[in-house]
Structures are given as structure tokens and as C-alpha cells.
Amino acid sequence: MIxxxxxxxxEIKHRLGAQSGFDVHRIAEEARRRQRKSGRKYLTLPPRRPDAVTAGNHPMQSSGDIGRLEVDDQPSPPADR
Structure with missing residues (x-):
């Protein structure tokens, strides 16, 4: 069986974390140091910034509109099928 x-x-993650005191910034710096030392070429992409229009975390309506909602006591019409 494999x-x-x-x-x-x-085990490797725990060993690497322990060497850096489980500090994520030190772990990342150690990884960058190993990359530089290896002599290989690495691609570094710029950070992705969400566009204000396409960002998915925005309110459906502003809090100022809540008092302006109109309440209709009539039942809604049946949906077309």
C-alpha cells in the first residue's frame, strides 16, 4: 500500500514553522531567501486589488434607504410559468 x-x-510544515517560531512573516522571508539562494528564476506577481465596482462585498441598499421602503399589504401576483 502507498x-x-x-x-x-x-511534519515538514511543522519543522519549517518551528524554525521560524511559527511567525508567518519569518516563514515567508525564509522562503524568499531560499528562492534567491537557489539561483532559479521565479515569477512574482503584483498584489491583486479588487475593483470597487466588481468587489462582491457591498451592501444591497444603503442604510439610509431602509426607512423609505414602501409596504404594500396586497399579495404579490402569481409568477408566470
Whole structure:
């Protein structure tokens, strides 16, 4: 049976984290240092910034509109099928 690589990956992640005191900034800097030392070329992309129009985290209506909602006591018409 093939051994599950998850245990090995967890062991490596724990070892690397322990070497950097489990500080995410130190872990990332250590990874960048290893990249520079390797001599290989790495692609670094600029950070992605959400566009204000396409950002998915915006209110459906502003809080000032709540008092302006009109309440109609009539039932809504049936949907066309």
C-alpha cells in the first residue's frame, strides 16, 4: 500500500514553522531567501486589488434607504410559468 503523503507534509510544515517560531512573516522571508539562494528564476506577481465596482462585498441598499421602503399589504401576483 502507498503511504499517505499527508503525514510527511505535516511534519515538514511543522519543522519549517518551528524554525521560524511559527511567525508567518519569518516563514515567508525564509522562503524568499531560499528562492534567491537557489539561483532559479521565479515569477512574482503584483498584489491583486479588487475593483470597487466588481468587489462582491457591498451592501444591497444603503442604510439610509431602509426607512423609505414602501409596504404594500396586497399579495404579490402569481409568477408566470
Amino acid at each position: 503511504p499517505d503523503p499527508t503525514d510527511a507534509i505535516r
